[in-house]
Amino acid sequence: MQELITTWTMAIASLIATLLLLLAIYTWPRGERRRCPGSRGWKGLWNPARWIRRSDCWQDLTGVPVTSTDEIRCPECGRSTPIGRVLRDGRRIRLGFIGVVLAMLGLGSQIGVAAHSGRPLKSIPTTALVLLSNTSIGAHRTVIRNEIEQRVDAGTVAGFDARRLADALVRDLRTDGRKWNASTADEKLRTMWPESQAALERELTEGDRQSRKIAAQILRDKNAAPSRSLQITCVDDLAEDWDVGARFLLSYNNRKAARYLIDHYRHASDLIRAALDSEDPQQRWLAMIICGFARDSTVIDQVVPFLVAELRDGPGNARAAAVTLFRFGPPVIEALRPYADDDDRQCRETVRSIIERLEHPDRTWDQFENRMPRISWTTHDPLSLGFWEATR
Numbered sequence: 069m070q071e072l073i074t075t076w077t078m079a080i081a082s083l084i085a086t087l088l089l090l091l092a093i094y095t096w097p098r099g100e101r102r103r104c105p106g107s108r109g110w111k112g113l114w115n116p117a118r119w120i121r122r123s124d125c126w127q128d129l130t131g132v133p134v135t136s137t138d139e140i141r142c143p144e145c146g147r148s149t150p151i152g153r154v155l156r157d158g159r160r161i162r163l164g165f166i167g168v169v170l171a172m173l174g175l176g177s178q179i180g181v182a183a184h185s186g187r188p189l190k191s192i193p194t195t196a197l198v199l200l201s202n203t204s205i206g207a208h209r210t211v212i213r214n215e216i217e218q219r220v221d222a223g224t225v226a227g228f229d230a231r232r233l234a235d236a237l238v239r240d241l242r243t244d245g246r247k248w249n250a251s252t253a254d255e256k257l258r259t260m261w262p263e264s265q266a267a268l269e270r271e272l273t274e275g276d277r278q279s280r281k282i283a284a285q286i287l288r289d290k291n292a293a294p295s296r297s298l299q300i301t302c303v304d305d306l307a308e309d310w311d312v313g314a315r316f317l318l319s320y321n322n323r324k325a326a327r328y329l330i331d332h333y334r335h336a337s338d339l340i341r342a343a344l345d346s347e348d349p350q351q352r353w354l355a356m357i358i359c360g361f362a363r364d365s366t367v368i369d370q371v372v373p374f375l376v377a378e379l380r381d382g383p384g385n386a387r388a389a390a391v392t393l394f395r396f397g398p399p400v401i402e403a404l405r406p407y408a409d410d411d412d413r414q415c416r417e418t419v420r421s422i423i424e425r426l427e428h429p430d431r432t433w434d435q436f437e438n439r440m441p442r443i444s445w446t447t448h449d450p451l452s453l454g455f456w457e458a459t460r
């Protein structure tokens with residue numbers, strides 16, 4: 069708090085100093101020489117009134133006769149002044165002098181704080197640094213940005229400042245050839261949550277593919293509500309995206325997006341159903357799993373043939389396919405029946421086991437007539453696996 073007061077006092081002092089100096093230049097006395105300068109000696113400086121007033125007399129000397137030694141004798145204070153020292157008319161206050169003193173005080177204390185803390189911009193108000201961060205002067209790795217990042221870590225950037233800074237940081241998430249700026253921005257945006265949320269949401273529509281994906285990853289990790297643009301980015305995340313840069317910020321983004329879409333299936337069902345026809349095999353596959361985990365029985369006839377094909381002995385992902393089919397629940401039974409006599413033993417046994425488990429959920433392990441074949445090395449009961457284990 070005390071730091072905040074110091075910062076703002078110094079900032080306001082600097083601002084006033086600048087204004088005073090500008091005003092002093094603008095109103096530079098350029099009238100006629102006719103004002104009595106009063107006392108000009110050093111002794112007069114003991115009087116504080118002399119620091120702000122240009123003259124302690126200011127008598128109008130117009131029409132006063134000039135003496136033989138080219139001096140004018142002031143009828144008010146009685147001092148004699150050489151004609152060249154009479155003051156020009158204009159403002160009565162020493163604006164320039166006050167401005168210089170204020171500027172020196174401000175500058176001096178800023179240098180003091182900077183030298184003491186080792187942070188050259190420590191005394192600059194956060195708002196000023198944030199506004200500069202939105203320009204190239206305050207870009208990644210500049211003194212300005214370093215200072216503001218230290219304040220983010222200290223938790224002192226909030227409200228308006230945080231929202232404006234988030235606007236600058238989300239742009240750093242884009243592909244721009246600069247190293248590590250996306251990584252730093254990712255970290256700071258997470259630190260500034262939830263004040264960074266609005267900027268992240270906006271980046272989902274305004275950003276490039278990399279920044280959209282990173283923004284979506286942060287929003288998902290923070291459990292943000294499923295806005296339409298977030299749903300769209302999540303569905304895009306299901307597709308193969310190894311060509312997108314900054315991969316290290318997108319670990320497990322395919323499965324994290326799938327997990328998120330399962331939880332918010334109600335809002336995004338049309339997008340996910342559309343992804344079932346995708347050109348991208350991984351996107352298609354994850355969309356099927358999402359539909360199963362979300363128990364969308366409207367797509368059963370469309371997806372069952374593909375999932376059953378994965379059950380057959382071979383390179384397919386039998387475990388994820390079996391769990392997905394099981395997750396559809398009883399509505400999937402009729403679609404599965406034709407495959408109960410499939411030529412492939414692993415497929416046949418898995419389908420029979422799923423049907424029995426769905427028809428007789430109350431049966432215990434030793435009562436099952438159809439045992440699950442070993443399609444998973446980690447468990448004897450692969451059908452009970454959750455999303456993360458099933459898709460590993």
Ligand SMILES: [Zn+2]
Pocket residue numbers: 104105106125126127142143144145146147
């Ligand atoms: Zn005078």
